[in-house]
Amino acid sequence: MRYLVALLALAWVVMNALVGYLFVREALTDKMAHKGFVLQSLPLLGGAVLILVCLPLLWQAVRLLTSRSVAA
Amino acid sequence: MSKLVVPLVAVVLLLVGLVVSLFELAANQPWGQTLGDNFMFARSLPFTLGLGVALGYARSLWPRTTEPKHRFARSTIWLHWFATLAVLLGLATGGWQYLKGLLDVPSPISMALVYRVHYLAASLLLLVVSVCVTDWWLRGESALGVSRGGFIRALRGLAHELPRWLGGTLGYLLGLDLRRAPPVSEPFTWYERLVSFPTWVIALALITVTGIVKAMRYVFPIPGDVLYWVSAIHVGAMVLLAIKVLDHLRYVLAPSRWRMMRAMLGGSIEVATPPASRSQPAPAEVAPAHPAVGGPA
Secondary structure, three states: OHHHHHHHHHHHHHHHHHHHHHHHHHHOOHHHHOOOHHHHHHHHHHHHHHHHHHHHHHHHHHHHHHOOOOOO | OHHHHHHHHHHHHHHHHHHHHHHHHHHHOOOOHHHHHHHHHHHHHHHHHHHHHHHHHHHHHOOOOOOOOOOOOHHHHHHHHHHHHHHHHHHHHHHHHHHHHHHOOOOOOOHHHHHHHHHHHHHHHHHHHHHHHHHHHHHOOOOOOOOOOOHHHHHHHHHHHOOHHHHHHHHHHHOOOOOOOOOOOOOOOHHHHHHHHHHHHHHHHHHHHHHHHHHHHHOOOOOHHHHHHHHHHHHHHHHHHHHHHHHHHHHHOOHHHHHHHHHHOOOOOOOOOOOOOOOOOOOOOOOOOOOOOOOOO
């Protein structure tokens, strides 16, 4: 069960990191720059934080996959 | 008796409301699927919330068996997974809508279908939230809160559970005595009570209130400026919810806390020994090398 959960978590990390990347990439385009600071900062900050928060989950999912024993 | 009658009446009212709304939609309006779904969703809101309140009332009256080996009641586990489904579907479809606008590309999936699934997920989330709020309110449930006058103690517990550098910084900034033993917190950890649950409440409240206002925009006139900010907050709450899901998974998937995940899958969990009574002499109050629950939060 824990391997399945860890793999699902990894898939969730990849999807969220992709969304975060798309947020940041689009926030830095000229089109968004013309829309003003608020509309540009939402995807920029949101995307950056999303990618950052993916990292600890990535670490825990890998640990769950590779650890020999877990707390029962 | 009333714990069966009240939910049954609410179910009947919801069905009547949906049927009347469907007839209204089919007979009089030339709307497309998306606008029609929006009206269906907006009209069903009072009935969905009413059903949630009725079910929450019934749940509060239902007798509970307290099995110390199980962290959650069976109905709590079901409600958690319904809420999980609703949040994940809502995030996926909401993110899809936002990305379509942001990237300015045609969607390979029918957007009417995306909106329909979003409304269904929102209805499910509203139902679960209203069940839980009503039930907890009527029973005076406070296991995930902090008791009055116990905030400093809770902060000390949190500082012990956080990674050493973060807990130490928190303790230094707030003047907490971290040499004392961490206070016991069962069945929920201090991180769950002080960080995780309050941020869930904020994120869910924001997404729910702004979502209801957005859904009502064709039923009730809402000024454009208000709608603009409500939409911006709705997107912000979506990102906050996505972050919450990632952080929640990070917390419960740590190998040292795998038992928490098992508890939510219906498994049993070992329960800590209750703290000694005040009349007994306290053990040596020296902070242990590791936090009381699993690894660092």
